[in-house]
Amino acid sequence: MQKIEPKAAALAERYGSDAIPAAGPWNEVVASLLTHRSVRGYVPTPVPKGTLETMIAAAQSAATSSNLQTWSVVAVNDPATRAEFAKIANNQQHIVECPVFLAFCADISRNERMAAVEGTKLEALPYVETFLVAAIDAALAAQNAVVAAESLGLSTVYIGAMRNNVQRVAELLALPPGVVCVFGLCVGYPKPGAESSVKPRLAQPAILFHERYDASRDEAHRKAYDAALSRYSKAHEMSQYTWTERVLNRMGPIKSMSGRDKLKAALQALGFRLD
Numbered sequence: 001m002q003k004i005e006p007k008a009a010a011l012a013e014r015y016g017s018d019a020i021p022a023a024g025p026w027n028e029v030v031a032s033l034l035t036h037r038s039v040r041g042y043v044p045t046p047v048p049k050g051t052l053e054t055m056i057a058a059a060q061s062a063a064t065s066s067n068l069q070t071w072s073v074v075a076v077n078d079p080a081t082r083a084e085f086a087k088i089a090n091n092q093q094h095i096v097e098c099p100v101f102l103a104f105c106a107d108i109s110r111n112e113r114m115a116a117v118e119g120t121k122l123e124a125l126p127y128v129e130t131f132l133v134a135a136i137d138a139a140l141a142a143q144n145a146v147v148a149a150e151s152l153g154l155s156t157v158y159i160g161a162m163r164n165n166v167q168r169v170a171e172l173l174a175l176p177p178g179v180v181c182v183f184g185l186c187v188g189y190p191k192p193g194a195e196s197s198v199k200p201r202l203a204q205p206a207i208l209f210h211e212r213y214d215a216s217r218d219e220a221h222r223k224a225y226d227a228a229l230s231r232y233s234k235a236h237e238m239s240q241y242t243w244t245e246r247v248l249n250r251m252g253p254i255k256s257m258s259g260r261d262k263l264k265a266a267l268q269a270l271g272f273r274l275d
């Protein structure tokens with residue numbers, strides 16, 4: 001297990017000491033969740049035997065929409081494939097370094113094959129709804145895998161940048177039509193210095209509403225969080241930035257999408273009609 005902070009300390013790390021929520025019940029699972037931090041640098045030390053299978057058992061234990069189980073995962077070891085993934089993901093070297101790399105896929109092909117064998121057609125397959133079901137299933141499964149890995153003392157980072165070129169990723173993984181890698185996941189042990197601190201989040205009242213949505217305090221929450229993230233980035237990252245700068249840089253220019261602005265056409269080419 002990672003070091004488990006007592007409740008008050010864990011909440012202070014997550015929210016800053018000015019914005020500690022009145023959290024009640026607490027246990028080791030919650031404590032472990034609150035220590036999450038993404039890690040972007042790994043040593044080659046292999047994970048203990050059976051770790052992948054334990055993570056996947058956790059992943060398959062997640063809820064899945066109507067028990068359709070519309071997701072799959074490909075564990076990728078081949079260095080050449082990993083190197084190409086890293087290139088697709090704007091040179092994220094942790095994809096090459098980590099001992100376990102998982103490509104999580106939205107997968108409607110298995111159910112389509114079932115229907116073909118049964119001599120019938122699934123009329124719901126071509127809809128946006130079905131793609132969303134599959135993508136949500138994959139995300140819930142992956143997060144269970146992450147929670148399991150972190151509880152075993154491993155570190156992780158998601159790789160959404162796999163969507164920079166879903167068609168090339170599909171070729172490299174021999175994905176059939178109706179399967180798309182929606183994100184990757186690096187798993188392993190951090191390089192010295194790569195394990196940063198817990199990254200603060202927005203204060204709870206910025207995202208937790210009661211009965212009705214309420215944006216009236218947005219600006220106050222943004223100001224406070226800008227200051228918190230600025231302090232965090234100065235201490236733990238290569239450059240100092242506020243949350244406002246981060247959001248405007250990441251969502252402002254189309255070029256920041258690194259090709260993902262063409263995702264709809266790419267998904268359609270992979271067999272998701274998105275009606």
Ligand SMILES: Cc1cc2nc3c(=O)[nH]c(=O)nc-3n(C[C@H](O)[C@H](O)[C@H](O)COP(=O)(O)O)c2cc1C
Pocket residue numbers: 036037038039040089092157158159160161162183198199
């Ligand atoms: C779906 C998804 C995709 C992500 N893709 C990347 C990625 O491609 N590269 C990366 O370094 N981090 C990626 N991240 C990690 C986020 O940047 C990170 O979770 C966020 O900055 C909060 O930091 P923390 O996880 O350390 O709390 C991704 C996270 C999610 C949930």
